Amino acid sequence: WRNAMLSVFCSPNRYTQGKNATGVLGQEMAGLDLEGPALIVAGKSAIRQLTDTWKTTLADAKIEHVVFPFGGECSLAEIERAKTVARQHKAQVIIGAGGGKVLDTARVAASDLALPVVNCPTVASSDAPCSALSVIYTEEGTFQEYRFLRKNPDLILVDTQVIAQGPPRLLAAGMGDALATWFEANTCVAGHVRNMRGGASTRSALTLAKLCYETLLADGAEALRAVRNQVVTPALERLVEANTLLSGLGFESSGLAAAHAVHNGLTIAPATLDYFHGERVAFGLLVQLVLEGQPQSVLNQVLTFATEVGLPTTLAEIGLTQLSRELLERIANRATAKGETIHNEPFEVTPDMVVDAIRAADDLGQCWKKQN
Incomplete structure (x- = not known):
């Protein structure tokens, strides 16, 4: 007790x-x-x-x-x-x-x-x-x-x-960061792992993470249009709250998983440093969903949203057009370092699994682009 x-x-x-x-x-x-x-x-x-x-x-x-x-x-x-x-x-x-x-x-x-x-x-x-x-x-x-x-x-x-008044791309990057919140929170809660403060999640934290995801899907595209026109609209207000408050409370009080760990791995590749945190997280989320074997319906929903607001779904879109096996392995080793949040996944994650998941996620994104 x-x-x-x-x-x-x-x-x-x-x-x-x-x-x-x-x-x-x-x-x-x-x-x-x-x-x-x-x-x-x-x-x-x-x-x-x-x-x-x-x-x-x-x-x-x-x-x-x-x-x-x-x-x-x-x-x-x-x-x-x-x-x-x-x-x-x-x-x-x-x-x-x-x-x-x-x-x-x-x-x-x-x-x-x-x-x-x-x-x-x-x-x-x-x-x-x-x-x-x-x-x-x-x-x-x-x-x-x-x-x-x-x-x-x-x-x-x-x-x-x-x-x-800010760049629309930055708002979209915030959506990339927020997009991962619900999926990472859900993984942590299902696995009974500790949140960022060392405790268990509350129902309120998980509910806020879910509201964050629902708000992105409902208001993301319209909020992006508002910023392109430099106007404040109710959709923008709701979306800003999702990116800032709901995502913040959701990740800290429920926890992070593979998406952010893959992001941290990606930062060792200099070419990715021209891209924003949330853009790298968005691709990291695809890798997490592949790792977890999420159903195609979930992948499609995430890919549809990412495409709609201009978030990366392939390695090329975060600067990695020529990715050597050696660099891919270094990224995977960094993503699975001791203490990384990828170990909040409900199964043991090895660097080899991450290499495969990154390549599979990239292929998924490329096929999606060709079909849509």
């Missing part, structure tokens, strides 16, 4: 989303007793679009702030640079504003300094913002490690007006 696995559900303290939400950032922070000075770790487009709004909203809440321009990679060196600037300015809170790597950097820096953190994603390109987890990469962009943090962010603030 004492060794029984407890169910653990984790989530951010508050999630706020909507058009022009940046305008209430100071008010939201004040409402949560978050005080300045604030260090804003920010990507280029966030600085370009939001500098004036930050000045107004944070001044209204009497929160002093300084901006730290993000260097481009969530690496240990970049995290240390952010921490140094935070100490210099005696920051009492760290705000991350930008894409997934910006937010990952802000979360680790805040955690190391024992400071509260606010995440303001400017793209809905991954499910990172809500989690107490950051993905650390080398300076060259190869996956290095998952860093587990003590707590989830204090505030997530998603401005859909900003997201509507």
Whole structure:
């Protein structure tokens, strides 16, 4: 009884989303007793679009702030640079504003300094913002490690007006990340394996993961059209919530499986680094479905959706046009490394099985393209 696995559900303290939400950032922070000075770790487009709004909203809440321009990679060196600037300015809170790597950097820096953190994603390109987890990469962009943090962010603030101005491809990449959530969560729950916080999943987490998948199928294509036209629509609002909140809660509180492990393996191939996290995850999901021997009806549904929103379904579409046997084996070895989430599958997974599944998934995608 004492060794029984407890169910653990984790989530951010508050999630706020909507058009022009940046305008209430100071008010939201004040409402949560978050005080300045604030260090804003920010990507280029966030600085370009939001500098004036930050000045107004944070001044209204009497929160002093300084901006730290993000260097481009969530690496240990970049995290240390952010921490140094935070100490210099005696920051009492760290705000991350930008894409997934910006937010990952802000979360680790805040955690190391024992400071509260606010995440303001400017793209809905991954499910990172809500989690107490950051993905650390080398300076060259190869996956290095998952860093587990003590707590989830204090505030997530998603401005859909900003997201509507972003590249449509980034929104689609977020759908690729979110597409895997339900399948990975389902595998973990069925196998009674531990989630990202070391506990069992709750029914609510699995239900949110399922809602995430259903929302993608229902609203994905229409949300993508909204971003192409740079407009905020109800479909975009629902889709952004799926990419950010539902996927985030689903993966962290239910768990990851083969799709993300294959993604991590793919990052050792330099050619894949020109592609986004969610694009590599989308192909990783096909590999997972092949590994698990999922029925054709499931594969068809995933392939139909991926094609509709422009997600990769072949190796060529993530840069691997010439894939040598040696590189394929290295990818498979990395995907099956000790501690990888592929070992959450309900059977033993060997590198050889992954090699076969990658080739089969690629063939599946190619045949699908010819037929459709």
